[in-house]
Amino acid sequence: MYWKDIFENFDFLMSGLAVTLQLASLAIIGSLICGIVFGVLRHSKIPVISFLAGAYIEFTRSIPLILFIVFIHFGFMPLILDEPSSFFQSACIALIVFTSAYVAEIVRGGLNSIDKGHIDAAKSLGLNWFDRMIHVILPIALTRMTPALVSQFISLIKDTSLASTIGLIEFTRSGEIIYERTYHELEILVFIALTYFTICGSLSALSKKLESKPYINRDSEKLKRLKELA
Amino acid sequence: MYEFDIKYIIESFPYIVKGIGLTIFISVISSILAFTIALTIAFLRRTNVKPVTLLIGLFVELTRNTPLLIQLYIYYKGLPNIGLNLSPIACGIISLSLYTGVFISEVLRAGLNSIAHEQYQAARGLGLSDIQTFRLVTFPQALRIIIPPLGSQFINLIKNSSLVSFIAVTDLFYVIYKGAVDDFMFFEMFITGAIIYMALTGIVAFFTNLIEQKLKIPGKAGSI
Numbered sequence A: 001m002y003w004k005d006i007f008e009n010f011d012f013l014m015s016g017l018a019v020t021l022q023l024a025s026l027a028i029i030g031s032l033i034c035g036i037v038f039g040v041l042r043h044s045k046i047p048v049i050s051f052l053a054g055a056y057i058e059f060t061r062s063i064p065l066i067l068f069i070v071f072i073h074f075g076f077m078p079l080i081l082d083e084p085s086s087f088f089q090s091a092c093i094a095l096i097v098f099t100s101a102y103v104a105e106i107v108r109g110g111l112n113s114i115d116k117g118h119i120d121a122a123k124s125l126g127l128n129w130f131d132r133m134i135h136v137i138l139p140i141a142l143t144r145m146t147p148a149l150v151s152q153f154i155s156l157i158k159d160t161s162l163a164s165t166i167g168l169i170e171f172t173r174s175g176e177i178i179y180e181r182t183y184h185e186l187e188i189l190v191f192i193a194l195t196y197f198t199i200c201g202s203l204s205a206l207s208k209k210l211e212s213k214p215y216i217n218r219d220s221e222k223l224k225r226l227k228e229l230a
Numbered sequence B: 001m002y003e004f005d006i007k008y009i010i011e012s013f014p015y016i017v018k019g020i021g022l023t024i025f026i027s028v029i030s031s032i033l034a035f036t037i038a039l040t041i042a043f044l045r046r047t048n049v050k051p052v053t054l055l056i057g058l059f060v061e062l063t064r065n066t067p068l069l070i071q072l073y074i075y076y077k078g079l080p081n082i083g084l085n086l087s088p089i090a091c092g093i094i095s096l097s098l099y100t101g102v103f104i105s106e107v108l109r110a111g112l113n114s115i116a117h118e119q120y121q122a123a124r125g126l127g128l129s130d131i132q133t134f135r136l137v138t139f140p141q142a143l144r145i146i147i148p149p150l151g152s153q154f155i156n157l158i159k160n161s162s163l164v165s166f167i168a169v170t171d172l173f174y175v176i177y178k179g180a181v182d183d184f185m186f187f188e189m190f191i192t193g194a195i196i197y198m199a200l201t202g203i204v205a206f207f208t209n210l211i212e213q214k215l216k217i218p219g220k221a222g223s224i
Helices: A004-008 A010-043 A047-061 A065-081 A087-112 A116-124 A129-166 A171-182 A185-212 A215-229 B006-011 B013-046 B050-064 B068-082 B088-113 B117-125 B130-167 B172-183 B186-215
Strands: none
Touching (some): A004 A010, A004 A171, A010 A047, A010 A087, A010 A129, A010 A171, A010 A185, A065 A087, A065 A129, A065 B130, A065 B172, A065 B186, A116 A129, A129 A171, A129 A185, A129 B068, A185 B050, A185 B068, B006 B013, B013 B050, B013 B088, B013 B130, B013 B172, B013 B186, B050 B088, B068 B088, B068 B130, B088 B130, B117 B130, B130 B172, B130 B186
């Protein structure tokens, strides 16, 4: 076995991991924002808007991510910018476009689960649509959606490995570069797999913990604390 | 302005059809295998033999939390080391079915857990064996509940099957990618590929809905 390949190239692998984590965190923030916007639009009562948002969601969800990555990098970005974009930019945009559709579906599910009483109460308090969304509906919906969102973001982290196919030197690609030189593929691949497993596994353990803890309990704890303060 | 070249699509259509054929072949074989693997995993996890459940649990967590691309590479480069020289298509099918099988097993587990425990006890009380209880009582009920998530797993399988092109399988994505990159026909090939993948996943979604409606128990709203 050639495990020393890993130690000799450890810095290079870690710089790749840093790129992966950067890409993942930017894409998570971007897709969370875009996903909430699309989910709210999909949930809206204006038929044209909800139809358009629904069409975007269904279109995106039925196409492989790799198609987006390749065509955003080689097709769309050069057309828009008149010059090739960086690998990082295209990968990030593709991941945001792809994941935001999934996030939008989760958001829609969360919004549908809101009790109508909350909305009526907010309306009777004189809040307009925007204030109702920001102050009443989204906070409840987002806490309910957290486990689903976390597992979606776990698959986003796994999906960043696909950016290696257009040439972005992230974690997977940095491993490929090493074993293309040394020809000892298996050791590097196992190391990469275990690293992904550590990151994603700890996140999924977190999501399981969140799932077992209903949002009501957390709210009641908060209420207790507020009462103690008052 | 970009000129859309529809003639190119028509000319490369024979290759695309071959690619579609291979994608469908891989998806169908893998989905059958994945469902079998999922049933095995779900059943083994319910036997209370400690070493077995621990090993299965470890395998499930490892498979769920690593990228499919890495798994494809590991099976493709690693299987020859233990003396198994398989074709790229076979490697692709193996890794796709293991990956999807693990996800389906989680769906199955959620479905089985949603069955009331009294059902299991009643079946055991009637003298049915463990396997009979699974086959005749809990599984038929769980199956009805899990049909929608099962359908979306099969849709994911079709989409994930595009990754086998990176271990030199000439599936649909490979054909599209080659056409786009070698002949600079990005938009033609992107739109063709998008439409074909939408059609393939749409068919699965349609049949999922149909089966769900057909198998529905009247008066029982089932969801996990």
